[in-house]
Amino acid sequence: MKNSIALISFLCVLAFAEAQNSHVTDTILASDKKVVSLFFPNPIRQGITGSPKYAFSFNRDKEQSFGLLQATPGEESNLLVVTSDGRVYSYLLHYSQELDKLSYFIAASESIGNEKSGSAHKHKPKKVLVSHKTLQDTIKTTDYSKLSSQLLKNPLPFNQLKNKKGISIRMTKSFYYDHEVFILFEIANNSSIDFEINSLNLFKVTGNKRRKASYQELLLSPVYLFKIPRVVLKGQKVQFVCVYPKFTLGTNEKLIVKLDELNGSRDVMWRLRL
Structure with missing residues (x-):
């Protein structure tokens, strides 16, 4: 009996460690000196930031699955991305002079839902930082770069x-x-x-x-x-x-x-x- 309990405890620890390693990225750091690249499993159809201090650019003329993020000093914001298959991704954005990561490879499992079905992933964003009006105002048609x-x-x-x-x-x-x-x-x-x-x-x-x-x-x-x-x-x-x-x-x-x-x-x- 003791051996069974010990085995179950060991398996639980392994499961917890695996869950920690596969945890979804909540926050993305960006700066004004370097460009951060985000790679999605499907082409990007729409990308919106909640503050003009964060610029997310992607190819609007030809479908591509990656976008570029840059920021200027300011308060935190968020990023909303919709890919060609209708999946919706949401992340918090923070400005930082020092970046420990310049490329993010986004998995389909990180999607918070689908715009058509409305079904939500079990992982939900921590905060809602942007209103509908702000989203409309920050939709950019300009390829800054x-x-x-x-x-x-x-x-x-x-x-x-x-x-x-x-x-x-x-x-x-x-x-x-x-x-x-x-x-x-x-x-x-x-x-x-x-x-x-x-x-x-x-x-x-x-x-x-x-x-x-x-x-x-x-x-x-x-x-x-x-x-x-x-x-x-x-x-x-x-x-x-x-x-x-x-x-x-x-x-x-x-x-x-x-x-x-x-x-x-x-x-x-x-x-x-x-």
């Missing part, structure tokens, strides 16, 4: 140059597509020291700074970053694309570009109108 690549190959005319201590920055006029604005930036390092980028921020400014009561700065957070570097080597220049939610400038509104150096004082601020 493809458009950004084309913009780098065929840039629009650049605006005037802003220079400080050998570091210069310029940008193209805005390229509007659907509900986004694409802007190509160029940073040139004509100094004798490498330039490490701490941040590049774009602000929409209203009013006059001398009149503090009427002065406002609104940070425009990008929804996608394409080939933005960490370092601009001495004697070199780099070009990259930032995609922002669509915006327009009023009569008394301007843009401010702030480029800050990491561990240095060669910060560049540029006030302009598009």
Whole structure:
């Protein structure tokens, strides 16, 4: 009898360990420096993120079973994916500077249900982070990567140059597509020291700074970053694309570009109108 109990206990431990090893992935980490790839068992028909700070792109012209995920710093969100066979997949998304995994191979068993039958998998998402309205607003028809690549190959005319201590920055006029604005930036390092980028921020400014009561700065957070570097080597220049939610400038509104150096004082601020 004791031997039977011991055997049953041992089998239970094995079963628990196996269940732990095959546990469904709940959370996917993403960053703005690296692209995370997700491979599904069937071609992706629709992919939606609950926040514009997370961009999920996939081929909408030709059926493919993988998509690319990238993020900008912000609160957690979620990802909803529907594949060609009607299976629905749902994951939490977290921004992280350090990624321990760059590729996820999704099994069909991770589906939470089917859009036609409505049947649910026993594993349910931990949270519902997005409303129906938000889902509709975040459906993207833009292939960010493809458009950004084309913009780098065929840039629009650049605006005037802003220079400080050998570091210069310029940008193209805005390229509007659907509900986004694409802007190509160029940073040139004509100094004798490498330039490490701490941040590049774009602000929409209203009013006059001398009149503090009427002065406002609104940070425009990008929804996608394409080939933005960490370092601009001495004697070199780099070009990259930032995609922002669509915006327009009023009569008394301007843009401010702030480029800050990491561990240095060669910060560049540029006030302009598009």
